[in-house]
Amino acid sequence: EDKADIKLFLNAWKSGMLGKSSDEKADGTTNKKIKWKKYYKKAEKKGIKKTSKNQMGMLDNVYNKKYKKLVDQNIRWKPTYTEKSVEGKDLACLLQICKEENLQVMVVLQPFNGLYNDYIRWPKKKRNAIYNKIRKIAKEYDVQLADMTDGEYEKYYFEDESHLALKGLVTFNEKIYDFSNNLLFRESVLKPIYTAENWDMECRKYSMDAWRRQ
Numbered sequence: 142e143d144k145a146d147i148k149l150f151l152n153a154w155k156s157g158m159l160g161k162s163s164d165e166k167a168d169g170t171t172n173k174k175i176k177w178k179k180y181y182k183k184a185e186k187k188g189i190k191k192t193s194k195n196q197m198g199m200l201d202n203v204y205n206k207k208y209k210k211l212v213d214q215n216i217r218w219k220p221t222y223t224e225k226s227v228e229g230k231d232l233a234c235l236l237q238i239c240k241e242e243n244l245q246v247m248v249v250l251q252p253f254n255g256l257y258n259d260y261i262r263w264p265k266k267k268r269n270a271i272y273n274k275i276r277k278i279a280k281e282y283d284v285q286l287a288d289m290t291d292g293e294y295e296k297y298y299f300e301d302e303s304h305l306a307l308k309g310l311v312t313f314n315e316k317i318y319d320f321s322n323n324l325l326f327r328e329s330v331l332k333p334i335y336t337a338e339n340w341d342m343e344c345r346k347y348s349m350d351a352w353r354r355q
Contacts, residue, residue, distance in 0.1 A: 177315050184307040188297025191307070198256040200300045200307075207301070208257070217261040224274035232275065236282040247285040247320040249313065250275050255293030257302045268293075287316040 195204040197212070211218065222228065232248070239246045253268050272290050279286040289312060292298050300306035305313055 175315070175318065177311065180311045180314075181308060184311050185297055188307045192297060196256070197260065198254055198294075198296065198299055199302075203301050212260075219261055219263045220258075222271070223267065224270040229274050229278060233278050233282070236278065236284060239284075240282055245324055246282075247287055247317070248275065248279045249287045249316060250279075250290055251303070251305060251309075251313075252290045252293040252298075254299045254302045257299075285320060287320065289313070289316070 191200050191202075192198065194201045195209070197204060197208065199208065210216075236246060236248075250272060253263075255265070258268060259265070272288075276286060276288070289309075292309060292312065295308060297307040298305065298309040298312075
């Protein structure tokens with residue numbers, strides 16, 4: 142089943158990012174229409190099977206391995222990071238470098254798992270403070286923001302308390318595809334860094350590492 146999940150992730154990504162060279166226009170964008178609804182339906186179908194044994198909106202195998210014991214013992218560990226954490230400065234530093242190098246950037250703002258974080262009593266107010274910090278930084282550096290935070294309570298969206306899975310990964314890929322396909326200078330921005338082949342390899346490596354953590 143894990144291999145099938147990786148295949149779903151890769152197929153959604155490859156359909157969006159690679160396309161076929163014959164479909165590319167002069168500016169590097171593509172005429173290819175991605176049937177994202179197909180991948181969402183596949184993710185939902187798998188989600189029904191893989192998240193049916195817990196009430197926290199997580200993958201069952203991840204929940205059973207790490208979170209079930211905490212819930213059974215009523216242990217409500219809360220995150221220590223806030224909108225003042227050092228990661229905000231790290232993001233600002235990265236975007237400043239990208240600005241100096243004239244790189245076109247999109248920041249993807251991923252949600253926390255609303256069901257679990259409500260359970261541990263880490264309030265939405267604190268989560269929103271972090272979201273707003275990232276929005277503020279993206280606006281300050283005038284970069285595009287893909288805001289996924291409306292997915293906090295979306296079914297089949299998470300593998301754990303914050304990392305994406307299933308529908309969340311399909312949404313993630315769709316937003317990246319839309320961004321890359323709209324770049325006017327895709328040839329000069331993306332291709333010197335990755336070809337289709339080595340980017341596909343990086344994607345597979347990322348996916349395998351993510352699923353080994355489960």
